[in-house]
Amino acid sequence: MYYIKPVISVGKIGIESLKKFPIGKEVLIISSKTVSKNYGLHDIFEKLKKESTLYIFNHIRPDAPFEDLDRVLEELKDVQLDTIIAIGGGSTIDAAKALSIAFGKISYKDIFYGKTQVPNSKIPLIAIPTTAGTGAELSFGAIIYDKENGKKGGIRGEIVQPDFVFIDANLHNGCPTKLKAEVGFDCLTHAIETYISKKSNPIVKNQSINCIKIIFQHLVSACKDNSIYDMEKVAIASSLMGINLAFSSTCLPHRIQYVIGPMTGTSHAQGLIAIYKGWLQYLYNENVDELVDLATDLEMSVVQFLDKVDNLKKELSLNYGISKLGLCQDHIEKITSMVTGNVQADPSYKDINSITNILKLAL
Ligand SMILES: [Fe+2]
Structure with missing residues (x-):
């Protein structure tokens, strides 16, 4: 099964393009600090204020910790919101996705811990991504973080998928080169893992192959030359990988990253880059059929494919393993024991x- 929704618009963000979406009267805006400053959003917000009351928050930290979500819930507990607009990277969008179902009677924390089901109604959500890679704007999961209990996990269900998505490559292009490269690698991991996963299907694989080709062809120019043309290609591919995440799954790298991210204080993408050093090598050593199929679909040998990934990492200065994140052999047993989810x-x-072997190869 595979279907693409919701409404996705590609173009330049402005008051006119935003007004194509139903904004409503009471609007929560979750945006990252840098974005608010850098993109003239202030002017757009001022215009929106003529017709709507805006509640603007820009305090969401990486990993979208519970306390950041609670602050919004507490401050707006007496407001009947019509819409949420999320403008930012993966954590900002994931926070907004969780908030879109959190204003009702059901506690999002209970959903997070599997004590109750996701509700079947929500506040409509418009997602405007500013980084190209996480796919959060189209995926069916909101990855959030219970800092107190050291647990990162997801609220999953189609209901949390944003209702409208706006892709503006200019927003993506403003993000620093290093971040662009790292997050672009996250996009590549979604394409590779949703293909390799046992949950994959032919349409997922078709989309993955397309995305991998786009990353190989356009990510370096998008990062190094600040090319809008290349950035838009990557941004669209990245968003569509959000749909792949909904109809397939990620693989061990994402399971392992959820452990080492909080442990090392490194970003999602940095963890994946480091783990990939070991995971791809492990797939190769174990002669995994799906890796052979993936390379064949790309009209490459497995070795050529692995070289291509390596070269991309070198060109973007992403060529490192988990030791760069401060981990060593002594940490491997503990990390292995903490990995959860559908391995x-x-x-x-x-x-x-x-998992132990992947981590050893990733050192
Ligand atoms: Fe990811």
């Missing part, structure tokens, strides 16, 4: 030793 979706997973 079986990864065809290379045999038992817990698979």
Whole structure:
């Protein structure tokens, strides 16, 4: 099964383009600080204020911790919101996705801990991504963080998918080159993992192959030359990988990153870059069929594909393993024991030793 929704618009953000979406009277805007300053959003907000009451927050930190969500819920507990607009990277959008279902009677924390189901109604959400990679703007999950209990996880369900998505490559292009490259690598991991996963299907694979080709062809120019043309290609591919995440799954790298991210204080993308050093090598060593199929679909040998990924990492200065994140051999057992989630979706997973071996190769 595969279907693409919601409404996705590509172009330059402005009051006219925003007004194509139903904004409503009471509007929560979650935006990242840098974006608010750099993109003339202030002017757009001023115009919106003529017709709507805006509640603007720009305090969401990386990983979208519970306390940041609670602050919004507390401050707006007496407001009947019509819409939420999220402008920012993955954490900002994920926070907004969680908030879109959090104003009702059901506690988002109970949903997070599996004590109750996601509700079937929400506040409509407009997502405007400013980084190209997480796919958060189209995926069915909101990844948030219970800092107190050290647990990062997801609220999952179609209901949390944003209702409208606006892609403006100018917003993406303003993000620093290093971040652009790192997040672009996250996009590549979504394409590779949703293909390799046991949950994949032919349409997912088709989209993955397209995305991998786009990343190989356009990510370097998008990062190094600040090319809007290349950036828009990457941004669209990245968003569509959000749909792939909904109809397939990620593999062990994402399971492992959820542990080492909070442990090392490194970003989602940095963790994946480091883990990929070991995971791709492990897939190759174990002769995983899906890796062979992926390379074949790209009209490459497996070795050529691995070289292509390596070269991309070198060109973007992303060529490192988990030791760069401050981890060593002594941490591996603990990390392995903390990995949770559906590890079986990864065809290379045999038992817990698979994770240990991936981590050793990733040092
Ligand atoms: Fe990811």
